[in-house]
Amino acid sequence: MTSDWPAGGGWEALPKAAGELEVRLFGRWTVASGAQSAAGLAASLRPDTRLISFDARDLPAWDSVLIEFLCKLESLAEAKKIEVDRSGLPSGAVRLVALARAVPERSGARRDQARIGRVERLGTGTLEFCRAAADLLAFFGEACIALGRLVTRRARLRRSDLAVAIEDCGPRALPVVALIAFLVGLILSFVGAIQLKQFGAAIYVANLVGIAMAREMGAMMTAILMSGRTGAAFAANIGTMQVNDEISALQTLGISPMEFLVLPRIVALALMMPLLAIFANVVGMAGGLLIAVATLDIAPIAYYHQLSGALGLTDWAIGLTKAAIFGVIVAIIGCWRGMRSARSAAAVGDATTSAVVLCIVLIIVVDAIATVICNTLGI
Numbered sequence: 001m002t003s004d005w006p007a008g009g010g011w012e013a014l015p016k017a018a019g020e021l022e023v024r025l026f027g028r029w030t031v032a033s034g035a036q037s038a039a040g041l042a043a044s045l046r047p048d049t050r051l052i053s054f055d056a057r058d059l060p061a062w063d064s065v066l067i068e069f070l071c072k073l074e075s076l077a078e079a080k081k082i083e084v085d086r087s088g089l090p091s092g093a094v095r096l097v098a099l100a101r102a103v104p105e106r107s108g109a110r111r112d113q114a115r116i117g118r119v120e121r122l123g124t125g126t127l128e129f130c131r132a133a134a135d136l137l138a139f140f141g142e143a144c145i146a147l148g149r150l151v152t153r154r155a156r157l158r159r160s161d162l163a164v165a166i167e168d169c170g171p172r173a174l175p176v177v178a179l180i181a182f183l184v185g186l187i188l189s190f191v192g193a194i195q196l197k198q199f200g201a202a203i204y205v206a207n208l209v210g211i212a213m214a215r216e217m218g219a220m221m222t223a224i225l226m227s228g229r230t231g232a233a234f235a236a237n238i239g240t241m242q243v244n245d246e247i248s249a250l251q252t253l254g255i256s257p258m259e260f261l262v263l264p265r266i267v268a269l270a271l272m273m274p275l276l277a278i279f280a281n282v283v284g285m286a287g288g289l290l291i292a293v294a295t296l297d298i299a300p301i302a303y304y305h306q307l308s309g310a311l312g313l314t315d316w317a318i319g320l321t322k323a324a325i326f327g328v329i330v331a332i333i334g335c336w337r338g339m340r341s342a343r344s345a346a347a348v349g350d351a352t353t354s355a356v357v358l359c360i361v362l363i364i365v366v367d368a369i370a371t372v373i374c375n376t377l378g379i
Helices: 064-079 091-102 118-151 159-169 171-199 202-243 246-252 257-296 300-310 313-339 345-377
Strands: 010-015 020-029 051-062
Touching: 020 064, 051 064, 064 091, 118 257, 118 313, 159 171, 159 202, 159 257, 171 202, 171 257, 202 246, 202 257, 202 300, 202 313, 202 345, 246 257, 257 300, 257 313, 313 345
Parallel strands: 020 051
Antiparallel strands: 010 020
């Protein structure tokens, strides 16, 4: 049986006496010649075949295509309990085939092509969600224990690490927070100006911008920015340490990764988020002032007096409380996804992506719950 290829590579099965089948290889077995198939050899294997040998005298060139062909052929022969004699192959091909056959295929390396039903997918997703929620709750408990040890001065925490985390979460985040807060203030003021101007209540644009920024937008937009900037960095840094076995080294030395790695990040972000929220509120209100002056002809002093009369300590307290909670959420989710990352580069990327998405979802959910609670209590 002969298989001819456009580039000249091929094989021919020649039955021999005493149950031997000789496979003659000819032509150029290279990538440029195209993939060679071993499926046709199954038809050439007679029931009495006990040995497969090779004749490679007409084989001028070969590369990984030949190795793949030989591995598939040996797998076919192994399934049929047929012995393979590699002595007729080039010495380099013999060594490569032996190496490839010596390493078994890793479990799970092949993608499972089996289709899963909708009910099974729903059940699997529900179980995974419950396991992830339980693991996150356990991680939060460990973080609370570490925080308690910090309060009692028993935590193994380096002040230099805390200072670096504070600098990264605070001063370095000011430019992007200022830009987004200023634009949000502009948008709120512009939208409010269009509507309020129709009723002759343009001055109340200061109330709209001030209350929206102090109670909602300042804290929430800052938290969303920090989830994409700092939460993702936490997940990537700790995930990379997981890949490099640095976390295992800390545990071997008797150092708690929770206290050494996670705790400084949680404390730093919880402390910096309210300050960043205050900064975002002020910048956002300044953006609203720009639109009020440019489009509504409102004097800056009038805008200031209207704003100071509309805002109270309760509004500032609600926004700052939300900011502190959002900071804890971003830090815990980022560190949790990094600590639970698998040990591969792709897994670190997945952990970073999931950390950002989960942070944003939780921030919006918590903000909605807090808003409903505040409205219910009348504050």
